[in-house]
């Protein structure tokens with residue numbers, strides 16, 4: 187008897203999902219079932235912990251496909267299906283299978299916005315993405331000490347969907363150097379600086395309820411709060427009350443809203459934040475910048491990018507901020523601007539590996555446009571707030587010469603905005619006795635073409651050649 191005949195006789199198949207969010211497993215089983223022509227109403231998808239015994243009359247052995255029929259699944263469907271697998275709706279796997287089944291005869295079905303199943307899947311997709319966004323934004327760690335007196339950061343979060351495992355990478359990247367746990371009623375994740383571990387569901391009472399760090403957090407939030415941008419409706423939408431109890435700064439909201447107008451005029455002073463002691467090693471700076479939220483850029487979906495190079499380099503190069511590729515790699519100047527810089531350094535005879543390369547601002551600032559993250563320049567206030575970190579790097583590396591690439595880096599070094607064309611080519615004195623050289627940013631060269639590009643490339647090369655001569659002089 188073939189698999190198809192089984193179906194005709196009314197065989198029921200039961201698929202037990204090993205995990206509530208296992209897209210790969212769902213896809214494999216769904217392909218197998220479509221290949222054997224098993225219609226959606228003949229399959230039950232059972233979640234872990236779900237009641238599979240309801241289907242005990244069914245034939246639990248899945249059929250074996252007889253031939254390798256091509257399965258049609260549009261890219262759009264697959265990208266939505268990956269997210270929908272994380273939704274908490276117990277019907278998600280059946281719904282996805284029903285859609286995959288229908289796509290075989292109507293491959294463009296996902297484009298039909300009037301179709302109720304398409305709409306439902308799209309809503310589920312959106313809801314999962316939104317939940318992930320909230321997890322990124324609203325997880326708040328509280329510090330506890332473990333038995334050996336080490337710092338361990340613990341957060342409580344209540345996701346609507348099965349997103350904890352899926353979002354683990356984000357927190358590992360962002361808090362790579364901390365030891366942390368995120369406890370949730372849907373399972374927990376733990377990071378010890380090297381390994382990610384999962385454990386079963388937790389209760390709110392398992393998480394610490396507050397610590398002195400919250401006062402600091404509140405102080406910080408009050409100082410970055412921007413009264414000029416106050417939109418209470420948007421705030422409530424973004425930060426539903428459900429999350430407020432986990433966020434120490436939420437306690438401030440009524441107070442901040444009440445004082446918003448008064449504070450508007452004081453807004454410019456918000457850069458005058460209180461900082462803790464300056465870290466005294468590059469490793470400590472690296473750790474601290476990953477936890478830094480002294481300006482809103484650190485709240486985007488990005489990771490801090492630490493400077494790179496010898497800790498006694500004679501030359502320190504300062505860029506503006508990491509770009510998209512630097513953010514992903516966690517290293518400065520590895521993308522297109524980095525390639526321009528590398529080529530120009532080589533041409534000038536300056537060894538990049540003997541140079542300490544860093545950025546004025548440690549996190550990538552961008553706006554999301556579809557799948558792309560478009561660079562946004564940091565504001566003067568954001569550059570000024572981030573001075574804390576590159577000054578700490580400079581205090582350790584003690585370069586003889588600093589090269590600022592572009593206007594943001596020049597502002598970061600001088601504390602005021604200057605015109606590149608006016609200050610390039612001649613050294614400026616810095617407070618610690620070192621010299622500052624300013625030139626254009628390599629991304630600027632990338633945006634030009636024709637004669638303007640050739641001219642700016644010539645000026646850039648000339649600046650680096652002069653810098654090389656100066657370094658040679660200082661080395662004597």
Ligand code: URA
Nearest residue numbers: 505506507509518519
């Ligand atoms: N642009 C910068 O200013 N810095 C980088 O690290 C990359 C691009």
